[in-house]
Amino acid sequence: MTRDTAWGLKHTSKFNRCPDCFAMLREEGQTVTERWLADWRRLGKDFPRYPNDARYPEPTQPPSREVS
Numbered sequence: 001m002t003r004d005t006a007w008g009l010k011h012t013s014k015f016n017r018c019p020d021c022f023a024m025l026r027e028e029g030q031t032v033t034e035r036w037l038a039d040w041r042r043l044g045k046d047f048p049r050y051p052n053d054a055r056y057p058e059p060t061q062p063p064s065r066e067v068s
Contacts, residue, residue, distance in 0.1 A: 001028050 005028060013021075040047045 001025060001032060 005025070
């Protein structure tokens with residue numbers, strides 16, 4: 001997922017079992033993954049190493065949207 005989505009999630013988001021919410025998160029995850037894999041394949045050994053801790057750093061500004 002994108003940083004904005006990750007930081008926009010609330011603790012109550014885990015209770016949202018709405019199919020639309022799952023579909024949105026799944027679609028966004030697939031898009032991010034496809035971009036990551038394409039860059040990895042294109043850059044080869046010059047691709048930045050995948051971090052051991054995949055969390056996004058603390059935001060410097062509030063997220064642009066909230067996902068409930």
